[in-house]
Amino acid sequence: MPAENTQPKYRQIADYLRRGILDGTFPAGQPLPSEEALAKQFGVTRPTVRQGLTELRASGLVEAIMGRGTFARSPHSRPNVTRPRGIRRGKNGSFxxxxxxxxxxxEEPIAVRTDAPLALADLLRVPPGEPLYTYDALQTAEPGLRQLHRTYVPFSILVSTKYEEEAPPQAPQLYAALADLGHELHFTEYLRPRMPLPDQAQALRLPDGVPILLILRVTLNEHDKPLALEEFQLPGDDLELAYSL
Amino acid sequence: MPAENTQPKYRQIADYLRRGILDGTFPAGQPLPSEEALAKQFGVTRPTVRQGLTELRASGLVEAIMGRGTFARSPHSRPNVTRPRGIRRGKNGSFxxxxxxxxxxxEEPIAVRTDAPLALADLLRVPPGEPLYTYDALQTAEPGLRQLHRTYVPFSILVSTKYEEEAPPQAPQLYAALADLGHELHFTEYLRPRMPLPDQAQALRLPDGVPILLILRVTLNEHDKPLALEEFQLPGDDLELAYSL
DNA sequence: AAGTGGTCTAGACCACAAC
DNA sequence: TTGTGGTCTAGACCACTTA
Structure with missing residues (x-):
């Protein structure tokens, strides 16, 4: 007696399509059968088919394009861009x-003063609520790269320097500015993956099912005192990071 | 005249709940209103409410527990575990x-011989199809940590060594073994986020909407010749990596 | 037993894209 | 005009959890 198939129908459909995408039956970039066709093929109604497709969309295996069809994606190949992470110091003091x-x-970046939330205060080793100089930017580069970049500098670092009145520059010039203040710099990056919020997905032009890579870079001086913190949000497709150990 | 709200109803519901989760109206770990209650509140039917909840589940903001309710998650706080990435060399030659x-x-790890797929052949600088010694493991550690760990070593590296007959050890003993063969080791890690396949989600016990972090670690010798490759798949929640630059 | 989420039907109408 | 995916209704019945 064969094992009973207790899987719900929508999952059987999702499994069938996922297998097809992974084994090349539905090549990346090619359209899947239409929802109507799948409904007929599996003897179910369209909402049931759509439930299966929703699952595939959430895992980034498939992208639906309005009026055209549902297309296989290829989230398992090596990405197009490798970004080596590191900071080099030039002879003239530039980074x-x-x-x-x-x-x-x-877009026009936004510079504001914010109060340190708990998670950032922890990394910057300042009391929660400490005022931070904050610089918020959506950056682009060829070919089609995008990232969100936020810079935080505690005012306590800038006090009795020329940056008390004048806004400090954005990285990497920020590093030169901090070095000019007499600090020896080193850097630590903390990173983790996360699903984007809708506004982040929109800013980075991410389709459904594509995670982002969240990087917190802390700039420290020779006494391991945190001087600045940057937050990068990078699209998780089409990009990998490289670190040397 | 107010701007017309062209948002679909299910998205209005999702937005309402997302705002509530992010601003603390629905604290992490607490149940949201039941689907029935939301349907009544918004004047829609249950499938419409569920469509909105599906969106929140896919983004990891919410977790549904059968028979109990739908609960807010907190995917935006700093994780419990920070894993500094790096390899230290002991005096006795251990890593x-x-x-x-x-x-x-x-579980019992699986050791097999595989042929190098294109993406790995590229990193190992061997021809595609080259035979690889492969070791596949699901690893656990307290408190409740899990990771998938796969090791690849080209047979061409092992030829005319004692590991031609005997299986090479798993990292970190693998590094000592390679160093014993006369190599000076260094390491590069390539990483990117990805949504898990169903079997990966199950092995790592991931709820919906939680991405994984995929790490490819290449072990190189002093001539930058790749000797081995490891693939790590780490759960994206409850964990962050730390790299020094 | 009551309340919760999970699955599914059988439609309807709409918006968008390609021909 | 036709075919595609997007939204929504109004139910039904099931499986699981808690009391």
Whole structure:
């Protein structure tokens, strides 16, 4: 007697399509059968088919395009871009990113003063609520790269420096500015994946089912005192990071 | 005249609940109103409410528990565990992970010989199809940590060594074994986020909407020749990685 | 027993894209 | 005009949890 198939119908449909996508029956970029066709093929109604497709969409295996069809994606191949993470110091005291990407601001960045939330206060080793200089940017670069970049500098770091009145520059010039204040810099990055909120998905132009990579970079001086914190939100598709150990 | 609300109803419901979760109206761990209650509140039918909840589940903001309710999650707080990435060399030639975690195998690991797929052949700088010694493990550690760990070593690296007959050990003993063969080791890690496949989600006990962090660690010798490759799949919640630049 | 989420039907009408 | 996916109704019945 064969094992009973207790799987719900929508999951059987999802499994069938997932297998087809992974084994090449439905190649990346090609349309899947229409919802109507699948409903007929499996003897179910369209909402049931759509429930299966919703599952595939949430896992990034499939992208539905209004009026055109549902297309297989290829979230398991190596990405197009590798970004080596690191900071190099030039002879003239300048700092550059190891990946050499030239970013431009997609929109007018927003500079404000915020109060340190708990999670950031922890990393910056300042009391919660401490005022932070905050700089918020949506950056773009060729070919089609995007990232959200937020910079936090505690006012206590800037006090009795020329940046008490004048806004400090954005990284990497920020590093040179901090070095000019007499600090020896080093950096630690904390990272984790996360699903985007709707506004983040929109800003980064992410389809459904694509996670983001959240990076918190802390700039420290020679006494391991945190001087600044940057938050990067990177699209999880089409991109990988490289670190040397 | 107010701007017309063109948002679909299910998205209005999702937005209402998301706002509530992010601003603390629905605290993490607490149940949301039942689907029935939301349907009544918004004047829609249950399938419409469920469509909104499905969206929140896919983004990891909410977890439904059968028979009990739908509960808010807190995917935006700092995780419980920080794993510093790095490899330290002991005086006696041993290697240890910087995070100091002691892993145990949750199931009997599987050792097989596979042919290098394109993506791995690229990183190992061997021809596609080259035979690889492969070791597949599901590892656990206190408190409740889990990771998938796969090790690949090209047979061409092992030829005319004692590991031609005998299986090479798993990392970190693998590194000592490679060092014993006369190599000076260094390491590069490539990483990206991804949504799990169903079997991965099950092995790592991930709820819906939680991405995984995929790490490819390449072990290289002093001539930058790749010797081995490890693939780590880590749960994206409750964990962050730390790298020093 | 009552309340919760899970699955499914059988439609309807709409918005968008391609021909 | 036709075919596609997007939204929504108004139910039904089931499986699971808690009391």
């Amino acid at each position: 550059t990113e190891a990946d050499g990407i030239k970013w431009t601001e997609a | 240890t992970e910087a995070d100091g975690i002691k892993w145990t195998e949750a």
